[in-house]
Amino acid sequence: MCTVEHEAAAACFPWRRELISGEVHDANSFYSGGSAGNAGLFSCSRDLFKMSLEFFPETATLLKRESIALFWQNRTPWDRQQRSIGFLMNRSPQSSGGRALAAGAIGHNGFTGTSLWLEAEKQRIWILLTNRVHPRVKKINFNVLRRKLHRLLKDELNLT
Numbered sequence: 001m002c003t004v005e006h007e008a009a010a011a012c013f014p015w016r017r018e019l020i021s022g023e024v025h026d027a028n029s030f031y032s033g034g035s036a037g038n039a040g041l042f043s044c045s046r047d048l049f050k051m052s053l054e055f056f057p058e059t060a061t062l063l064k065r066e067s068i069a070l071f072w073q074n075r076t077p078w079d080r081q082q083r084s085i086g087f088l089m090n091r092s093p094q095s096s097g098g099r100a101l102a103a104g105a106i107g108h109n110g111f112t113g114t115s116l117w118l119e120a121e122k123q124r125i126w127i128l129l130t131n132r133v134h135p136r137v138k139k140i141n142f143n144v145l146r147r148k149l150h151r152l153l154k155d156e157l158n159l160t
Helices: 027-031 045-053 065-071 142-156
Strands: 011-013 018-020 106-109 115-119 124-128
Touching: 045 115, 045 124, 106 142, 115 142, 124 142
Parallel strands: none
Antiparallel strands: 011 018, 106 115, 115 124
16 A cells, blocks of 8 residues: 555646545546546555556466456457557557557556556556646646657667
């Protein structure tokens, strides 16, 4: 479990009429009584790393190989933004994974700018934790920033 020294950053939403902290910023979740399946994962990089290891057969301790394989299979080959079960797939120019990541990489983006990408072949985990909602939501194209960051890190670390 994560230990947090500081509260999750707050944000001011006119429909909330207050600065919020440690709560989901998603309007659908708010109007559903505070919890909804589409929003509200709070975590830290260490725990995300541990969870990510469960999607690689060589390091998984919770899932069977057959179950893990399902997360890496394209379920929407006809769609521009291809997806597996629970993840985006890095198979289109619009993908936030970008060309620095393998075409078979899987990932997930969060509204606050966060993202998690996994590359099976290299067993590489890319974690980006950000907060574009403090104190107000900023209209930033995070997919462009995510792609640039992946390229920069790959180049700077001399990753193949």
